[in-house]
Each structure stands twice: as structure tokens, then as C-alpha cells.
Amino acid sequence: MFRFSIRDVVWLTVVVALLVAWWSKQFELNFTLTTRQQLQAENERLRTAFRVTGHELKETNDGGFLVSRKPDDGSSEEN
Numbered sequence: 001m002f003r004f005s006i007r008d009v010v011w012l013t014v015v016v017a018l019l020v021a022w023w024s025k026q027f028e029l030n031f032t033l034t035t036r037q038q039l040q041a042e043n044e045r046l047r048t049a050f051r052v053t054g055h056e057l058k059e060t061n062d063g064g065f066l067v068s069r070k071p072d073d074g075s076s077e078e079n
Helices: 006-052
Strands: 055-059 065-069
Touching: 006 055
Parallel strands: none
Antiparallel strands: 055 065
């Protein structure tokens, strides 16, 4: 039978705690990176959709957005 001292158990606890903390941080970083990439892709998709429909999206100083219709260049004729 194995015999472990209290010191051995404390060292094992410290090593396991460090590994769990490292793994948790890595998981959080990977999740954050994936989420950021998904949000950037969605942002670009929405900006493209706004441009296609003739709208303009401008960021404001307070972090918000203004949506405006681009003025017609006069090439389309109305009856």
C-alpha cells in the first residue's frame, strides 16, 4: 500500500489547482477569440447588407451608430 504524507497531498493539490487554472484561462481565451471572430463576421455581413440596400452606417463618438439613406445620384427616373 502507498503511504503519502500531508506534504505530498498538498503538493498534488497545488499542481492540480495550477493545471485547472491554466486550462480554465486557455478555454476562456479560445472562447473569447471565437466569439470575437463570429461578431466581426456578422458585423461585416450587416455592413455589406446596409451598403447593398443603399443605407449608410456611421459610428458616433459615444459608441452608437447612425443609419441614413444615401442620397440618390439622379440616375434613376421616377414616373
